[in-house]
Amino acid sequence: MKAVVQDRYGPPETLTLADVAAPVPAAGEVLVRVEAAALNAYDWHAMRGDPWMARLTMGPARPRARIRGRDFAGRVETVGADVRRVRPGDSVFGDLGDANGAFAEYVCVPETSVAPKPANLTPQQAAALPLAGTTALMGLCDVGRVEPGHRVLINGASGGVGTLAVQLAKALGATVTGVCSTRNVGLVRSLGADHVVDYTHEDFARETRRHEVVLDLVGNRSLTALRRALTPDGTLVLSGGGVYHGGSLIGPVWLIARGRLLAHFVRHRIVTLTTAPSRQHLDTLRAHAEAGRLTPVIDRTYPLHEVPQAIRYLEGEHARAKVVITV
The missing domain is CATH 3.90.180.10 (Medium-chain alcohol dehydrogenases, catalytic domain)
Structure with a gap:
């Protein structure tokens, strides 16, 4: 072959x-x-x-x-x-x-x-x-515990995982804020995001809007900035595989390492997302796709x-x- x-x-x-x-x-x-x-x-x-x-x-x-x-x-x-x-x-x-x-x-x-x-x-x-969808599904459901009415912010909303996460969060009944660049604002809005933050002109960490869950798929912001977007008892989900940083993954790895340490000392839930192949997750993704909730x-x-x-x-x-x- x-x-x-x-x-x-x-x-x-x-x-x-x-x-x-x-x-x-x-x-x-x-x-x-x-x-x-x-x-x-x-x-x-x-x-x-x-x-x-x-x-x-x-x-x-x-x-x-x-x-x-x-x-x-x-x-x-x-x-x-x-x-x-x-x-x-x-x-x-x-x-x-x-x-x-x-x-x-x-x-x-x-x-x-x-x-x-x-x-x-x-x-x-x-x-x-499979991988992008499982990452989004686990980040929002298994780890993020998103419920109807929650406010969810997705940093990296126009990427492979992010575009699926926006749709899944809406399917779960959340109010969704997507963070992306100028050229992707229309795309993220078309996927159902209630609010879109263009990071080239706005800083989601400085907005008054706070979120029960922040799903970080990029690893380009500090823990302080990410936590600033959370409600007092909110959950920060860190996923380290999203962006190429000048030839190295060391940026997201360092952010995750610091997040694991900080989690022991703050009120916010800070959790690291890891994924593995699962028939159960594939079946869930298929159900969402066939119902028209996920494309x-x-x-x-x-x-x-x-x-x-x-x-x-x-x-x-x-x-x-x-x-x-x-x-």
């Missing part, structure tokens, strides 16, 4: 299209013919081996997983032993987690990490959902052989919403 492989850490130029052996599903796994795969900030962090401490699990000298890509949508080709809920021919979507491998024509994935594709979404839209926004699509160009576009911070690979 064709796949985008990487044998050393580095810039997008380290990624090459190559012929590799197609995977064979083991017990409990399914083989999926990939129709679309989505890019995430995770992909270029893994590509560059950033931060350095992550190489302890990804591979100290070179990536253990040669093929990049987590999110995918496609059709099941074959299934391994003991697979009960998925059959050949099923249209599915899912997240490979740290195993990677979605930038390829075929991928093997545990049955528990895939779900039926939302019937009303294209493969490209479905591929855009992924796609900025650009690229063919498989242009994955390096797609990642270059993503990490240069030009992308808004999702960048998707067609296979």
